[in-house]
Amino acid sequence: MTSTAALAGRGRSSPSRARLAKYLRHATGVAVFLLVWELAGRTGLISWLPAASTSLARVAQLAADPAFLADLASTLTAAAVGLPLAVLVAVPVGLLLGTVPVVEEMTRAIVEFLRPIPSVALIPLALFFFQPEINAKVALIVYAASWPILINTLYGVRDVDPVATETLRSFGFGSGAVIWRVSLPSAAPFIFTGVRLAASITLILAISVEYVVGGAGGIGAFLIQASTGIGADAMVDVIATLVWAGLVGLVVNTLLLRAERRLFRWRHA
Numbered sequence: 001m002t003s004t005a006a007l008a009g010r011g012r013s014s015p016s017r018a019r020l021a022k023y024l025r026h027a028t029g030v031a032v033f034l035l036v037w038e039l040a041g042r043t044g045l046i047s048w049l050p051a052a053s054t055s056l057a058r059v060a061q062l063a064a065d066p067a068f069l070a071d072l073a074s075t076l077t078a079a080a081v082g083l084p085l086a087v088l089v090a091v092p093v094g095l096l097l098g099t100v101p102v103v104e105e106m107t108r109a110i111v112e113f114l115r116p117i118p119s120v121a122l123i124p125l126a127l128f129f130f131q132p133e134i135n136a137k138v139a140l141i142v143y144a145a146s147w148p149i150l151i152n153t154l155y156g157v158r159d160v161d162p163v164a165t166e167t168l169r170s171f172g173f174g175s176g177a178v179i180w181r182v183s184l185p186s187a188a189p190f191i192f193t194g195v196r197l198a199a200s201i202t203l204i205l206a207i208s209v210e211y212v213v214g215g216a217g218g219i220g221a222f223l224i225q226a227s228t229g230i231g232a233d234a235m236v237d238v239i240a241t242l243v244w245a246g247l248v249g250l251v252v253n254t255l256l257l258r259a260e261r262r263l264f265r266w267r268h269a
Contacts, residue, residue, distance in 0.1 A: 034052045037052040059244060061179065070217070074217040075248075079206050082142050083198060091149060093153075094153025094191075095153060119140050120212070134205055137210070148197040165183070168182055181252070188264070206218060206219075206220070
């Protein structure tokens with residue numbers, strides 16, 4: 001009895017130890033990176049690079065800077081508006097292309113033509129059609145973020161078990177019911193993965209548009225102001241802003257990854 005309880009205790013503690021070891025490896029990697037950064041800045045090995053301690057101190061200061069927080073809110077607002085719109089556009093289109101082969105064949109050339117076009121190259125066109133700049137920013141976010149969601153939806157629908165769809169049809173269910181009851185639930189993990197990938201794209205594109213346009217506000221506009229400074233302080237501001245952009249992306253990806261694992265636990269089992 002005692003040995004059985006001990007084995008059960010070891011089984012429960014094993015995942016906790018593995019999780020702790022993973023976190024320790026992550027922390028070690030970050031610590032080594034910061035140490036190398038600090039040494040490179042302090043010793044002048046990279047002349048233009050400020051020390052990690054100086055840059056991180058500025059990162060903390062920006063957390064209390066009203067101007068920066070307003071720009072950060074502008075970027076996050078555009079991303080928060082654009083991503084759901086991309087989902088509303090891409091998921092139905094992906095379901096249509098995945099369930100109706102004729103439509104997919106008819107539109108394949110158009111999709112493959114539009115998909116490689118860099119979204120940043122469309123900024124002048126978006127500014128011409130959408131005013132003010134915030135609308136152009138959201139429109140470009142929707143365009144860029146739609147592709148990973150659409151492609152993942154398409155592949156998710158193709159991965160649906162044909163036996164399940166045929167079984168439902170044999171009971172008299174129509175195409176709409178099959179999509180709603182079988183195709184969409186089966187493709188949901190693929191769709192969510194597409195949304196997670198698209199979330200990073202929304203931040204990248206929002207900052208890129210802000211950096212190019214300048215007057216639209218946001219982290220990109222803050223970067224322009226920081227880069228126009230003189231001396232080492234300008235570089236510190238630039239790096240601190242980039243660190244903030246990376247932290248936002250890391251937090252968003254981590255939250256979505258945790259949500260994906262929780263919602264589709266059966267897939268990771």
